[in-house]
Amino acid sequence: MLAVSKSISRIGYRFGCKILPLLPKWPGEVAFIKLLNTQLSEELEDGLFDFLDEQILEVTVTDLGIRLRVSKRGDQFVRAPAGVPADSTISANSADFLAIASGREDPDTLFFQRRLSLGGQTEIGLTVKNRLDALDRSRIPQWAQRGLELIAAELAAVVAN
Amino acid sequence: MELVCPAGSLPALEAAVDNGADAVYIGFNDETNARNFGGLNFNDKNALRALERIRNRGRKLFVAINTYAKPDSFARWQAAVDRAAGLNADAVILADIGLMGYARERHPELALHLSVQASATSAPALEFYRQQFGIRRAVLPRVLSLKQVQQLAAASKVELEVFGFGSLCIMAEGRCHLSSYVTGESPNQNGVCSPAKTVEWRNAAGGLETRLNGVLIDRFAENENAGYPTLCKGRFIVDGKRQHALEEPTSLNSMALLPELKAAGIQAIKLEGRQRSPAYVAQIVRTWREAIDEVLQRGADFSVKDSWRDTLSKNSEGKQTTLGAYDRPWQ
Numbered sequence: 001m002l003a004v005s006k007s008i009s010r011i012g013y014r015f016g017c018k019i020l021p022l023l024p025k026w027p028g029e030v031a032f033i034k035l036l037n038t039q040l041s042e043e044l045e046d047g048l049f050d051f052l053d054e055q056i057l058e059v060t061v062t063d064l065g066i067r068l069r070v071s072k073r074g075d076q077f078v079r080a081p082a083g084v085p086a087d088s089t090i091s092a093n094s095a096d097f098l099a100i101a102s103g104r105e106d107p108d109t110l111f112f113q114r115r116l117s118l119g120g121q122t123e124i125g126l127t128v129k130n131r132l133d134a135l136d137r138s139r140i141p142q143w144a145q146r147g148l149e150l151i152a153a154e155l156a157a158v159v160a161n
Numbered sequence: 162m163e164l165v166c167p168a169g170s171l172p173a174l175e176a177a178v179d180n181g182a183d184a185v186y187i188g189f190n191d192e193t194n195a196r197n198f199g200g201l202n203f204n205d206k207n208a209l210r211a212l213e214r215i216r217n218r219g220r221k222l223f224v225a226i227n228t229y230a231k232p233d234s235f236a237r238w239q240a241a242v243d244r245a246a247g248l249n250a251d252a253v254i255l256a257d258i259g260l261m262g263y264a265r266e267r268h269p270e271l272a273l274h275l276s277v278q279a280s281a282t283s284a285p286a287l288e289f290y291r292q293q294f295g296i297r298r299a300v301l302p303r304v305l306s307l308k309q310v311q312q313l314a315a316a317s318k319v320e321l322e323v324f325g326f327g328s329l330c331i332m333a334e335g336r337c338h339l340s341s342y343v344t345g346e347s348p349n350q351n352g353v354c355s356p357a358k359t360v361e362w363r364n365a366a367g368g369l370e371t372r373l374n375g376v377l378i379d380r381f382a383e384n385e386n387a388g389y390p391t392l393c394k395g396r397f398i399v400d401g402k403r404q405h406a407l408e409e410p411t412s413l414n415s416m417a418l419l420p421e422l423k424a425a426g427i428q429a430i431k432l433e434g435r436q437r438s439p440a441y442v443a444q445i446v447r448t449w450r451e452a453i454d455e456v457l458q459r460g461a462d463f464s465v466k467d468s469w470r471d472t473l474s475k476n477s478e479g480k481q482t483t484l485g486a487y488d489r490p491w492q
């Protein structure tokens with residue numbers, strides 16, 4: 001597991017840095033939004049993400065040049081229309097996003113250190129952070145959690161070098 | 162010494178319990194608590210889950226209802242006390258006198274902790290709250306020096322809880338009007354200092370600018386650390402010099418004082434940060450658990466380990482952690 005995650009993160013990271021910024025649109029956006037809709041269906045039904053209704057949140061992974069633009073309509077996250085400016089923006093590099101996702105680092109800590117930045121309506125960004133923090137992590141399978149942690153640790157090292 | 166830890170969500174509560182919290186404090190998701198941020202805190206369903214997890218692990222649950230009730234909506238604060246009593250919480254943390262009276266009368270079995278927001282800094286003040294409302298514990302304001310804490314502890318008939326770690330307010334606990342001056346909302350009334358809806362971060366030529374309700378309060382150069390966007394921590398031109406006129410972004414850290422606090426008879430150490438993520442809660446709770454265990458074992462022989470200091474300063478607002486008001490020599 002360790003060796004696998006090491007090479008995935010190293011090779012994947014180098015490759016991603018080269019290729020992804022050249023693409024006009026991140027090809028994973030559709031798949032990612034689909035994944036959000038299935039993983040967060042309960043929360044969506046409970047109205048926990050209603051604050052994103054007709055709002056555009058833009059998440060930028062700085063080193064990979066990935067830009068994810070998400071909005072919400074009805075009970076679903078949807079891709080935000082192109083050309084419309086975002087209401088709220090969050091950006092950081094991939095290692096830091098993974099560190100947050102895997103529970104290694106606290107977003108406020110990264111924010112103090114200027115590794116995570118917020119723009120536009122701060123309340124949207126803050127609420128997103130709080131909602132994600134409150135998600136029940138036990139729903140993510142153990143192996144996936146562990147993999148996420150390993151890749152996050154490895155990527156932190158790769159980026160630091 | 163009890164370690165009292167913050168949780169703004171269920172995963173944070175679990176992180177606190179897993180890493181050695183003796184007690185966890187939470188708030189309901191409205192303005193009855195002083196961390197009233199979008200997406201944070203507990204609705205009834207989650208509060209029940211929190212209680213269940215706390216009971217399974219044999220820890221304590223405190224509910225912070227630590228803002229001041231508004232004249233036209235006192236019922237909401239009363240309802241919050243009723244909900245906490247209904248949960249069978251181990252204590253409620255209150256600041257408002259009217260609410261304390263209500264809790265005493267309606268739920269005589271419910272333990273009351275006096276919030277730091279009530280700003281009781283003298284033995285007679287503590288005694289007043291004890292006689293009137295039967296408070297069991299008081300959280301001491303961070304304005305006090307170690308000597309003052311020791312004197313209070315010697316005189317007090319209630320348990321005392323002292324802040325161990327966390328972002329620092331300007332030391333006007335319960336009395337700060339800066340936030341309402343600029344944004345119209347204050348921690349005591351609305352449960353939030355510098356509400357996010359009034360905050361704007363903007364990258365400009367001179368650096369990262371923070372605005373509060375349109376008022377520029379700080380500008381951070383490329384490699385400067387940022388802090389929470391509160392007026393007290395802004396930089397202003399005073400006497401021709403741009404400086405932190407009121408307070409620098411710093412975090413309080415009283416870990417080095419643990420042996421003295423224990424010797425003084427302080428019953429509990431409180432960690433700040435219900436607005437932070439489970440990752441923060443896990444790291445700081447683990448660190449303080451180890452430190453308190455060490456003090457309990459070694460007494461005065463205790464010293465702060467480098468690894469603890471590193472973890473705390475990494476997670477703190479402002480680059481440095483200081484002893485804050487505990488060692489203000491002018492006190």
Ligand code: SF4
Nearest residue numbers: 330331337339354393
């Ligand atoms: S403005 Fe500063 S001192 Fe006043 S409540 Fe907010 S953080 Fe505390």
